[in-house]
Amino acid sequence: MGTFTMTIDGRGVGSARHLDVIDPATEQVCGQAPDCSPEQLDEALEAAATAFRGWSALDGEYRAKSLVAAADTLERETEELAALLTAEQGKPLGQARTEIASAVRWLRYFAGFRPGREVVQDDEVASVEVVRRPLGVVGAITPWNFPISLAFWKIAPALAAGNAVVVKPSPYTPLTTLRVGELLRGVLPDGVLSVVSGGDALGARLTRHPVPRKISFTGSTATGRKVFAAAADDLKRVTLELGGNDPAIVLDDADVAAIAPRLFLTSFANSGQVCVAVKRVYAPRRLYAELVDALVEQASAVRMGDGRDPGNLLGPVNNRPQLDRVSDLVADAVSRGAVAAAGGSRLDRDGYFYAPTVLAGAEDGMAVVDEEQFGPALPVVAYDDVDEVLERANASHFGLAGSVWGTDVERAARIAGRLEVGTSWVNAHMALAPHIPFAGARWSGIGTENGRWGFEEFTQLKVEYVAGGRRRGTAEISNQSGPRAG
Missing domain, CATH: 3.40.605.10 (Aldehyde Dehydrogenase; Chain A, domain 1)
Structure with a gap:
């Protein structure tokens, strides 16, 4: 050029x-x-x-x-x-x-x-x-x-x-x-x-x-x-x-089939390279397997490749150091007990492509959960109690944004109000516009x-x-x- x-x-x-x-x-x-x-x-x-x-x-x-x-x-x-x-x-x-x-x-x-x-x-x-x-x-x-x-x-x-x-x-x-x-x-x-x-x-x-x-x-x-x-x-x-390490909290009344595509898109947009993308999903234990399966279905169906091909929804990671970071975070999580239910490795082709990865069995304390991965890898963490999961979601140096997903909107809004972040969303994520202020808390x-x-x-x-x-x-x-x- x-x-x-x-x-x-x-x-x-x-x-x-x-x-x-x-x-x-x-x-x-x-x-x-x-x-x-x-x-x-x-x-x-x-x-x-x-x-x-x-x-x-x-x-x-x-x-x-x-x-x-x-x-x-x-x-x-x-x-x-x-x-x-x-x-x-x-x-x-x-x-x-x-x-x-x-x-x-x-x-x-x-x-x-x-x-x-x-x-x-x-x-x-x-x-x-x-x-x-x-x-x-x-x-x-x-x-x-x-x-x-x-x-x-x-x-x-x-x-x-x-x-x-x-x-x-x-x-x-x-x-x-x-x-x-x-x-x-x-x-x-x-x-x-x-x-x-x-x-x-x-x-x-x-x-x-x-x-x-x-x-x-x-x-x-x-x-x-x-x-x-x-x-x-x-x-x-x-x-x-x-940076951000945005949590998405899925409530026990959520319609998994309805929210999974939106969760996937707001996690993997720009191949996960968005400061305010969903970086970790907390799912209630009774919906956990269903949500993981739904996210895996999305990851398996999405097309990743050269952005000049109109059929591709996801492109590469932008640079080699970031590609290496995502690879290292996924490898560390798998070594500590997480499972790459989808993806988990680079694509076998030229370019900085890393397969859309859904990490089941992820836990707080793993670097991919606690840090900002900034790439196409999403950890899904199980929880049992809403008060407990809010405490875990807020136990971060970051505070850019977060979201809560459920069918009882008033309840979801009350829970979202307790997130210690600059922006909280209900049944949405990454909703940005020029008239809406955008600010981060903490780091x-x-x-x-x-x-x-x-x-x-x-x-x-x-x-x-x-x-x-x-x-x-x-x-x-x-x-x-x-x-x-x-």
Whole structure:
């Protein structure tokens, strides 16, 4: 697919060195990305700082039109971008199209937002307003599982708030993001959105650089700790969307035949490479065998292969280190008494394919249950008592999300309310939208993305106090702007 350029100050920029990008379905090089030098990063950030001053001063309506124009551009180029995304990430082409569509949706949703003003006092003593102002330059560091949609979880609200953004994608999946930068040159003012590519050292330099006032990072908890520590030296604002070990609790009144397909899809979507996917299923002992059999039936029927084949629902694991991790976790569980009721090994073909695996007889204490596997392997754990299983589900360092499944919805909702997570679902999982806030508890993150709450993460709160007399009248209490739903 050739070599792509970085976008710095509205220009295409190459580099002396390049990174090979591997197609996970073939294990062959599918393209090259520039390896950004420290001097080029300086240039990108300085250009962003300059562009910020003009962008933040523009009328909000102009910024909104620019975001809509960006959405229109990506929508027109969906087929090209989706093909590129499938080549470097591995997900099936239809799912790649959906990912591009999500970027378009987020841009259009946040185009309707403006930094707001809220009158909190207006009397003879003082007029007091709370104002939301942009932060400045935002560094966005994005992951390899959803490189485009998760980039626009950051780009769309940050730009709408008046910030400039420098995006650094994962070295495993930089190509589609680089191409997005190329396509949006001239659509957005120069320097407002820059894209640089490189390895982990580039992300560390971006985090420590004095120009960005905020770092928004999505990735592993281990790397998130490093980002947090590096940002602390300059007291940068941070949003960290980190790992999850999401439990799904199946209740004793559940309709197994009805929920098994949905449990399977929300566990194995993107071959399990979703931070908020179901990572462990807790099943009541009386339904345990029936549920395992139903999940095995799903795993045995699903087609896994090259994402360019429209018949395949599941693609490869994105990279060799992650493939090795999934293999090691499954082997460890089997050595400790679990049974691979489906799958349990790599597919005998080129590419990083690991067969959809259902682990029966899994138990708390096994690494595949206690940790985030981030791959196509699902442990199913038996339980006897709801209070006990809630305690086990909550006994985790992670707290991204969780779900409860049963026919008595009110009962299921009460139980879901006791999950110590950022999001709980009933008879659903992975239900995400631009208007719904998304945040993790404990090791799963700091800060919030999406909705008004995520938008405000890209703003600085300022109080404007004017002594003496009424200025506006008590009828005007607030002016919080933004769409109600996505």
